[in-house]
Amino acid sequence: MCYTIYDLAKECQVSVATVSRVINNSGPVKEKTRQKILKLIKEKNYSPNAFARGLNNISMKTIGIIISDIGNPFFAQIVKSIDSICQKNQYSIILCSTENNSKTERREIEMLMQKQVEGFIIAGSRPVKDENASFLTEVSKKYPIVLINSFIRGGHKMYSVMVDEKKSTYDALSLIISKGHKKIFLLGDTQWKTTVAKINALKDVLKDNGLSFDKEQIINCKYSYSSGMAGVKELLSRNIPFPYTIFCSSDMIAIGAMKELLSHGIKIPEEVAIMGYSNTENSSLTTPSLSTVDQKMHVLGEKAAKIFIDILDDNYPINKKMYSDYRILMREST
């Protein structure tokens, strides 16, 4: 079906070995024959069969990227920054969305292993009940894995790049409290470790400021705009007197929440202050603009990709867990 190395060899009256040598620059070839072969390659638009190369343990230079939802701007930006590093290093990424389903995640990873990716970058928090933790640990014996914003104990070639979610949330909430806010609610999906970390931060910061915590302050909602809206509806139905503050586990939730508040004519931040988390691009475009915790996703993504490539080059990081920088962004919504 396709032009092969044998065809090239025959036509140039050399052996396949010689052709292979010029293709891979893997040995001495007389300049003249090299030119002849190169010319024919151009001419015939020949390109080597990746499967045959793969059979000989030549790297495919592709990385599996596992995220839960590409429709979420957070992941879109992470993927973008990973991709930029990968392109520079001639790696391709093969993208999988798990839609937050453990079974899907596992199936996708198994499929990718068959497709011979070099390893995985898995972005996003893990569920509290992480059904795949031991599976991933097992996978990491053979394939390098870089986790973004999560950590699994006991991994082999498994490394984490993460923002300290508890500390950053604590810092953000401290700032909010220092501005005089006392009634704070938290919107987030309690099925995910990231939300649990934030709840713990809330408890700590309240305690440290002599305020009390009540589980009514936590409103459970999924990671989407519409869930943010639903969360606010639920909160408003309680008729709690203004002012108060809503801290959201993600910008998506916050933006949905803000939309809902504004549609009720509620004044932000005078009546309800609101804060997001991540600093996705669209968080600065709401009116009022959204206060948030800048996770510097491009740094996260680039770091993860670089670490991954380092591992492939046998440069193993010293620590299994590496923290990435963040900053609190107080804009108009608080």
Next chain:
Amino acid sequence: MCYTIYDLAKECQVSVATVSRVINNSGPVKEKTRQKILKLIKEKNYSPNAFARGLNNISMKTIGIIISDIGNPFFAQIVKSIDSICQKNQYSIILCSTENNSKTERREIEMLMQKQVEGFIIAGSRPVKDENASFLTEVSKKYPIVLINSFIRGGHKMYSVMVDEKKSTYDALSLIISKGHKKIFLLGDTQWKTTVAKINALKDVLKDNGLSFDKEQIINCKYSYSSGMAGVKELLSRNIPFPYTIFCSSDMIAIGAMKELLSHGIKIPEEVAIMGYSNTENSSLTTPSLSTVDQKMHVLGEKAAKIFIDILDDNYPINKKMYSDYRILMREST
């Protein structure tokens, strides 16, 4: 290094052919031996080497997806819907962002061909000066290509799914004009065919309504939030008396533009009306909510993926160009 079909065969005391038969269900095997082999496969967690299979012309079941920017919600949603169809059919997608660079696009496609994708889905408008048109035509002799929202004449296995951008823009502008708006500006990147189509729609609709067109009505800007903001700054600097309308070539531009207008305290839609294009999820979350043309991206993406898979199954569509549905969404910004 890995467990192979030979190991299985030896351990089960059968030949590799038999093992291959049970793996692929490609021939009769005595039920008892089949069970024995299946059991060992589970036990050893065996999975066949995709390269070796690939060498035998077994499909890798992966599709190359080419987009210009995954950070753009339009593409993110397209990718998401493509992915959902692909997962259902056991296809993986391998994603490439070209950052609107023709050279990058070409390089990525060539790389993917080596990695033995089955073909390509290429989403998004093409540049007015499309440097890769003939390259893609050539590629389409061998690989199926489905284009989303663009069309290249003379392709072989090349098909297009698209929203009629000129007609939809004409419809949207008609509606705007029927509400009494007369001064209309258009923000968009004139390097791209999609913007050219919209400009043509604007010219037509103005003509049909006895209004005149002036090239000052076109403000050139890239596809990003910040460019939308810059476009509005430019427009405001002209001190044109309100009211007027800004039609934006994409929701991203419109959202940036709206943010800029609001930050100047300009009333939307009373002083400046604004309309976007695409109906990305975030367009309904601005305040005021953004009027836009709903391109039904999930339909676009799903259609494209289905057509692609059909082609692989040798079900070629009758038409090279297939139009997808749209609707005009008048929300609060107009």
Next chain:
DNA sequence: ATGAAAGCGCTAACAC
């Protein structure tokens, strides 16, 4: 129902 063996296109060790 099962096995032997050829072949897919390439790489690399070895011989010359």
Next chain:
DNA sequence: GTGTTAGCGCTTTCAT
């Protein structure tokens, strides 16, 4: 500097 050839792991005829 170049050629010969043995794999790589699997599928698939062709015998049996």
